[in-house]
Amino acid sequence: MRSIATRPSSDWSEGSGRSIGRVKIYDTSTRGLVELPEPPGPIRMYFCGPTVYQRIHVGNARPYILSMWLRRWLADRGYDVTLVENITDINDKIYDAARAEGTPSIELAERATRWYVEDTDLLELGRPDVEPLVTETMPEIVGLIEELVEADLAYQAQGDVYFRVSGFSDYGCLSGQRPEEVQDQEPNAAKEDRRDFALWKGRKDDEDACWPSPWGDGRPGWHIECSAMAEKFLGGAFEIHGGGLDLVFPHHENELAQSRGVGRSFAKIWMHNGLLQLTGEKMSKSLGNIATLRDVVDQWGREAVLLYFMTGLWRNPIDFSQDAMSAAAAQVESFRNALRSAGTGSSAVEASAVSEAVWRPFVEALDDDFNTAEALAILHGWRTAGEYDLLRRALEIFGLASLAVGDAAPAELVALAEAREDARAAKDFERADSLRNEIERCGWDVRDGAHGFELVRRR
Numbered sequence: 001m002r003s004i005a006t007r008p009s010s011d012w013s014e015g016s017g018r019s020i021g022r023v024k025i026y027d028t029s030t031r032g033l034v035e036l037p038e039p040p041g042p043i044r045m046y047f048c049g050p051t052v053y054q055r056i057h058v059g060n061a062r063p064y065i066l067s068m069w070l071r072r073w074l075a076d077r078g079y080d081v082t083l084v085e086n087i088t089d090i091n092d093k094i095y096d097a098a099r100a101e102g103t104p105s106i107e108l109a110e111r112a113t114r115w116y117v118e119d120t121d122l123l124e125l126g127r128p129d130v131e132p133l134v135t136e137t138m139p140e141i142v143g144l145i146e147e148l149v150e151a152d153l154a155y156q157a158q159g160d161v162y163f164r165v166s167g168f169s170d171y172g173c174l175s176g177q178r179p180e181e182v183q184d185q186e187p188n189a190a191k192e193d194r195r196d197f198a199l200w201k202g203r204k205d206d207e208d209a210c211w212p213s214p215w216g217d218g219r220p221g222w223h224i225e226c227s228a229m230a231e232k233f234l235g236g237a238f239e240i241h242g243g244g245l246d247l248v249f250p251h252h253e254n255e256l257a258q259s260r261g262v263g264r265s266f267a268k269i270w271m272h273n274g275l276l277q278l279t280g281e282k283m284s285k286s287l288g289n290i291a292t293l294r295d296v297v298d299q300w301g302r303e304a305v306l307l308y309f310m311t312g313l314w315r316n317p318i319d320f321s322q323d324a325m326s327a328a329a330a331q332v333e334s335f336r337n338a339l340r341s342a343g344t345g346s347s348a349v350e351a352s353a354v355s356e357a358v359w360r361p362f363v364e365a366l367d368d369d370f371n372t373a374e375a376l377a378i379l380h381g382w383r384t385a386g387e388y389d390l391l392r393r394a395l396e397i398f399g400l401a402s403l404a405v406g407d408a409a410p411a412e413l414v415a416l417a418e419a420r421e422d423a424r425a426a427k428d429f430e431r432a433d434s435l436r437n438e439i440e441r442c443g444w445d446v447r448d449g450a451h452g453f454e455l456v457r458r459r
């Protein structure tokens, strides 16, 4: 891990109109586009990761994919990028799930952390620079709560410690909630104010794991972990904070209050991705309309999953359906077929070999609020125009370089295909058909061309 110096975020300007050459991102707090500093930045990004207690659903993959793509794009644009994405391994949901299945909560969280890494690895986008766990960040969490207590922004009540919302006058600035409208997030008669939220929760009898603190054994509230982790790895000021739209309130509002309350400037841009919708409803575990990322990748292939997410602007909701996945898979095939018929070409295209004038609209689309849908349309234009070198370079940014690479079939399938050739030559079409079926059952198609057969992996 690199150590990162805290640097005041200077060289900022509010975006207005379309100025070529600066990357702009929509920011929830200002409700508008904000320009990034000139490359190399740095651009320090913190994204809220999953709470780990079961296999993640395909909707959980969106912030992960968005952050990994954005890191690749900004690196391509010459930025020095650091991405931190936490894993919440202490949480009420974990205690509940562990109790229900009779497993120690720490054990369940460790297992589900491995699942999360395994499942997102299926997408072959790499890992964030740092993926901190709450269980590894306890000293920083306790230290930050102590600072809040000293600043009179937190108080003890019956073994818990609460943030004093009335002490932070900007509360509500991110979500736009007015103070009198703020709902009670954690009902407890011992609180001074119904809006106050827990920083530390005293140990409960039915919780099997706890940590020591100056306020007694217990565990952190949900929001304090991200304030502590972001600061630990990125410093007190950083450029981009991401996460799902459902985190704006209370999670991010509370993170902001905690960190700014003790004088950190915290995130400059708040980047909230839209949620996945299944038949018009938000997709979440509680609704039961679950398609795990693993299942969706198994069914459609990782390239179709990535392409599917390209079709929507990151901050809009995106509809998930068999039709949408089928359309994404068809687009994947159109790129694969075009690149296959174009030949292997050079896999690593040098920037100097690229026609910058043709490349430019693609840059403009991504620089303008990371509009992957517009970029995808440009890619299809290049596909039909035969701009294959540009296409390969652009697909690589989205983890789709594999579309330009033919798969080598296993030797036993080649043997089956050869046996099929022989059967066809002998006019034994029944045997030829049965061999074709056998090849298809293994997940491959056999195509007949002028120069013999070709084996193509089914997607």
Ligand SMILES: [Zn+2]
Pocket (backbone or CB within 6 Å): 047, 048, 049, 226, 251
């Ligand atoms: Zn968070």
